Amino acid sequence: MTKNEEGRVRRFVIRYVGSGRVPPCWIAGIFALCWGGVALAGGVALQSVDFTALPSENFQLRLGFDGPVPEPRSFTTEHPARIALDLAGVRSDLDKKPIPVHQAGVETVQAIAAGGRTRVILNLATAVPYTTRVAGRFLYVTLQSGKAGSRADDSASAPVVVTERPVVGGPQVESIDFRRGEKGEGRLLVALSDPNSLINLREEGRSVVADLPGTSLPGRLARRLEVIDFATPVKWVEAMPVGRGARLLITPVSDEYDYSSYQSGKLLTVELRPLSRAEKEEAKKRRLVFAGERLSLNFQDIPVRNVLQILADFTNLNIVASDSVQGSVTLRLNEVPWDEALDLVLKAKGLGKRQEANSNVIRVAPLDEINRSERDELEALKVVEDLEPLRTEIIQINYTKADDIKKVIMGTTEKAEKAITRPEALTGGPGVTSTEAYDVTQSILSSRGNVTTDPRTNQLIVQDTPRNLERIRDLVRQLDKPVRQVMIESRVVIANVDFLRELGAKLDFRPKNLTAAERLNPTGSMADLGVDLAKLTTLSPYGTAQYVVSMGDYLLDLELSAAQKEGRGEIVANPRVLTADQSKAKIMQGVELPYQITQQGTGGGIPVQNVAFKPAVLELDVTPHITPDDHILMDLMVKKDDKGELAPNGNFAIEKREIDTVAQVANGETVVLGGVYEGTRRNNTDKVPFFGDLPGIGFMFRRNAVEDRKKELLIFITPKIVKQTSMTP
Secondary structure: OOHHHHHHHHHHHHHHHOOOOOOOOHHHHHHHHHHHHHHHHHOEEEEEEEEEEOOOOOEEEEEEEOOOOOOOEEEEEOOOOEEEEEEEOEEEOOOOOOEEEEEOOEEEEEEEEEOOEEEEEEEEOOOOOEEEEEEOOEEEEEEOOOOOOEEEOOOOOOOOOOOEEEOOOOOEEEEEEEEEOOOOOEEEEEEEOOOOOOOEEEEEOOEEEEEEOOOEOOHHHOOEEEOHHHOOOEEEEEEEEEOOEEEEEEEEOOOOEEEEEEEEOOEEEEEEEEOOHHHHHHHHHHHHHOOOOEEEEEEEEEEHHHHHHHHHHHHOOEEEEOOOOOOEEEEEEEEEEHHHHHHHHHHHOOEEEEEOOOOOEEEEEEHHHHHHHHHHHHHHHHHHHHHOOOEEEEEEOOOOOHHHHHHHHHOOOHHHHHHHHOHHHHOOOOOOOOOOOOOOOOOOOOOOOEEEEEOOOOEEEEEEOHHHHHHHHHHHHHHOOOOOEEEEEEEEEEEEEEEEEEEEEEEEEEEOOOOHHHHHOOOOOHHHHOOOHHHHOOOOOOOEEEEEEEEOOEEEEEEEEEEEEEEEEEEEEOOEEEEEOOOOEEEEEEEEEEEEEEEOOHHHOOOEEEEEEEEEEEEEEEEEEEOOOOEEEEEEEEEEOEEEEEOOOOOEEEEOOEEEEEEEEEOOOOEEEEEEEEEEEEEEEEEOOOHHHOOOOHHHHEEEEEEEEEEEEEEEEEEEEEOHHHHOO
C-alpha cells in the first residue's frame, strides 16, 4: 500500500469509527479488506535495482520484487542503444529518476510504470548481447560484453555479491549462403545460433555493411564469395571477424539497387533488389521524406498502443492515442527512421496522425475520426469568421506598387480585370466569349474582407478579420522586397577583310601619222589585239610601265600594269541596359529609311504614291532571371540592321543581322551567343584567244585578277548583377 492509500484508509477509520457510528469490532475487517484490496490491485512491486561486474568483462543487473516475477518481454534499439524490459502487472516503488551506473557500457537504469505495467530501460553506450533469467523474486539481466557469457546464482542473500558460474559457448554464425531471387534480387542467408542476435545494417559508400556485435564468426566462414555469376546486384560478399563480433561486407555491381533485411527465427536474410534509374530516384525521394533517428524493432503480436509508447520514449515526443486505437501488430525493422516506423505502423492499422506546427504533441486516431474532428474544427472556424468583428489596417508598401500587391491578395487575373470593366464577363453574358468569362478569383481575403490602395502614399487599406489580417501581413512581408538588378552589356562585332590583286599587259601597234581621234579609236590595226588594263580595272593607275618602240612608219606600244588592294575593317556596336530581375528591357538606336509604296485610291480610284518608313536600328531586347546560384538566365534578342544597296526601284535595301535565343551565363562572365562567317574567293582571267595561251609571251595578251573577301559577325553578351548597396540612394 502506498502512503496516499494508507492515509485515505486512516482518515476513513478516524471519521467513522471515532464518531461511534461503526462498531469497533469492524475495525480489523476494514483494515484487512482495505489493505488486502490495495495489495491485490497493485500486484507485484519492483523494489530494488542492484548491479555488479562479472568475470570476462560481463555485467549483471538484479531487479528485486516483493513477489513472483512475471516473464519479461524485451526489445532493443540501436540508436540510441537501449534495452527495454516490459513487466506486465508490475508496479514500481522506485524513484522515476534515472539510476546512474556508468559501468561496462551501461549509463543509467530507469523504471517507468504506466498502464498496469512497468518498463525498465537500460541506456547503453553501445548495443551488446544480453540474456534475462527469472529466479524467485529476482530478475537477472546479464550483458555479455566479454568473450564468454556468465550466469548468476539463484541465491539472493546479498544485493550485490552474487555467485557466478560461466556459461560455455556463445552466439555465433553457423553458415553463410547466397541465392538469387525470382526477380533478380540477391539474397544473403545467414544462419545464427541465437535468434536474439543483434544486427546493425547500414550503407557505407558503395557497399552495404551488416555488423553482428557479440556474434562470433568461425574461421571456416571468414572468406570472400564471388557471386557476380548469379546476375544479381551483388558482386561479392566478404565475411570477417571484427573484435568480438562479425561483419558482412556486401559490394554491389552498381549503385542502382535497394537493400533491406528481415529475420525469421535463426535465419537472417539481407536482400539487394535491382532498381531502374527512375526507381532509384524515387527511392532517394522517399528516404528524404523520413529524416528521423534510426532504430530497430522486433516484436511478435505487440499491442499498437505499446509500440506508440516505445516510439514516444525513443523520441521524447508526446503521443496522444485515441481510445479507439486498438489491436496488435507484428513487426521487425532494422535501422529504420523512427518517423517511417511510425508511419508503417499507422498504415498497417488504418490510423492517422496529426501534429501542429512547432508542437511536440502527436495525436493518433483512426483516419475517419481525425477527418471528422478536422471537419468540425473547420466548421467552427467558419462560424467564428462569419461572426467575428472586422478590423481595418493600413500596410505600407516600400519596394513595389500597392496595386500589384492588391492583385495578388485578391487573386486577380487578366480575366478578372476585364470583368471589373465588363460585369457581364463574370457570367459569360451576351457578347462575351467562353474564354473571356471569369469564374472565381483566388483571393486570400475572407468572404467579408476587402482591400483598396492609396496611390499617393503607396499604401494598402485592408479590412478583414484579425486572423486573415495576420495572413495578409505575412504575405506582404514576403512580397515587398527589393528586386535585384542586372546590367546587360552586348557587343556586336562585324569584321571584314578585303584583298584584290590584278596583273595585265597592253600591246598596241599603229602607224605614226594617226590623228589624235584615230589614236583613241584605232580601226583595222593590230591594236585590237591588245588587252587594255586601264579600261578593265578600277585599281589605282600607279604601278604601270610603258615602252614605245619606233619601227619605221609604225609604233609598237607595250604597257605593263600591276596593282593590289587590301582592306581591313571592324564595326563594333556596344548596347547596354540596366533592368530589374524578371523585368523586360529594351534599348534601340538607328534610323528609319523612307521608301515609296503604291496604295489604291479611295473608292477604287487612281493608285497614289505614298512614303513609308522602315527602321534600320541597333536593338537589344532582354528579360533576365537571376537563379539561386547567381547565374543569369536571359531571353535575348539582339539586332543590328544597316542601310544596304540601292534597289532598281529607287529604295534602299536593309542588311539585317539578328539573333533571338535563351542563354544562361554566370555573373560577370562573357559568352559568345553566335556568329556568322561569310567568305568570297574569285579568280578571273581576261585574255586574247590563242595569243593569251602562247608560252613565253602569252602574259602580254591576258589579265589575271584575284579577289578574296571575308566577313564575320560575332555577338558577345556580359550580364552583371548589380550590388544591393549601389541600388540605394
